[in-house]
Amino acid sequence: MSTLLFLHDADVLPGPVGALSRLADDHTVVVPRHPGFGTTLDTTAEDWDSVADLAQHHLTDTLTDLPPAPVHLAGAGFGGWIALEMAVRAPHRFASLLLVSPYGVKLGGPTEPDFADILLLDPTEIVELGWADPTACHDLRMPGFPTGLTDSEYERAFTDRAALSRYAWKPFLHDPRLRRWLHLATMPTLVLAGSHNRLVPPRHSAALADLLPAAHYVEIPDAGHYPYLERPDEFHRIVRSFLNGETP
């Protein structure tokens, strides 16, 4: 059985959330936590200040721990950015690449922010922009969101935000070096976006797919930034087919 290495987004709860657990019927699904977001490496990672550090970590430590089988690399949002950095560094290590509304590549001009300011906006605003149906929001954790969590859970959320800030504050949610190496990500690639995503606009994901050598772009209707949470059936159907080598 091949392995699906899925790199998590900011603000998403740990583990195989939403559709990811269903993909475990066909694949060994591994969802490692990024250092800084609640791992045994958090103290070490206080000196890490770039997504390149995280890509290096996953390419060495995380991959070493996987079973000896083909690895499908995947990532959503912030995790999609890390996956892209890994894909251009070691394309031969991965059977395929799945990107769900990834951050990481700036396509607009200096006065055109590519991504919503997830380090300033209130959680309610992020839910509003990140879900087709904000009332259906689940499996996210942010400072003060959802209501009713304990102080230690909110401390975790603040610490996660601090880690994200360390990796992604400036340049904001992108690495200017990444775009010039995108041609190296030659593995079969699927770029997914929810039609209602206003954190990473679908047109950004579509334009990014055009810059990748072997990428298809698929838009999932009635979904926002987290289609694996909001439209798990549709997400599972599309991704299962892609991982089986079928052309979308």
Add this chain to the structure above:
Amino acid sequence: MRLYHFTEMPYPDVPAEAEEANRGLKYFMPNQYYDPTIGHQLYQRYLDEYELADELGFDLMVNEHHQSASTLQVSATLSAASVLHRTRRGRVLVLGTPLPHRESPIRVAEEIAYLDSVSGGRIDCGFVRGVQGETFPSNQNPVHNLDMFIEAHDLIKKAWTHGDVFSWEGRHYHYRYVSVWPRPYQQPHPPIWISGTSTRLVEWTARHGYTLCNLLGTYEDTATSFRLYRRTAVADGQPEPGPDRFAYMALCHVASTEAKAREIGRKLMYYLKPGKLRLGAASPPGYFPPAAAVAALRGRLGAVRRMSYEDLIDAGILLVGTPDQVTAQIHRLYKETGAGHLILMNHAGDMTSNEVRDHLTLFAREVMPEVTTIGTDWRDQDTTWRVDQDQTPVRPVLSSALS
């Protein structure tokens, strides 16, 4: 006790609906609401008031904020240059330069040394982290704020005192050749002031023997913060720190009657309106330790902003009243905290220049003579905060009112 005149140089003419729509006056306020003619008149008026304060015997303080209608001071060192040029006598306290938000510590070292040299040593040099919201105008990573502050300070101090060309390749700053001209007039460097309340910063300030300033905190929080400083300094082997190591900033208005003082003094509430910033701006990622960030989330931060006008006067954060009443408040401030410097925010919002001038003149005539001797013979008189007599346990203090 030394007394400092201070205004943030606000721009009071922003329409209320624009303030509402932009979550307050700071950091995210469109500059279409700034009128260049009004701005010029305001700058000249505020500098005139600094000139009067100097003549009346006050020392002077300047600061800076960015992208803010509540502060037209854009660089504390530029403001200090203007105030120095207009005045002859008072010391000019630069409180302060927000080190993590300035790209170049070397440039800060040069500017302070220049001001000190030109003025023949009238400069007190404050360094600050920059309040939380300053993160957005400067776009410096809030996670590194305190580390950048300390590294920038270390570099500046070495640049003033080393005497030879040196190289600095640190975590946040890189210069292969450093040798700042001029060196400061006051040797080895001007007195250094720090404002802040976080445990790590207060302990660091104490170990360096710098003056610690509390801005608009409750007297209890201020005393708690100063207690940590005194204990840290003594544990570090220093002599017991005197009042000259401690400063407090209050809002102030005196008038001949209590009713008149309270009527005009109400305008000082301009700076203490409840914060409207998003949590992400009031508590940027990593700026506070996680427990303090949760306290901010739970509404335990900025409690001063929720106090009523009357309660703020009772608490002495607003020094408002007749000269006798304000004199008594200042004695109480000293008794409870041991502060030897008092920064008076003598102006806010749309308070008129005549209101400020009348206040300054009355204060100088009737309050100043009554309070300048406070703290000068502190070893004999004072008991509440002396290290030997104070058994209260040390505890952490949340950030002050400002954001």
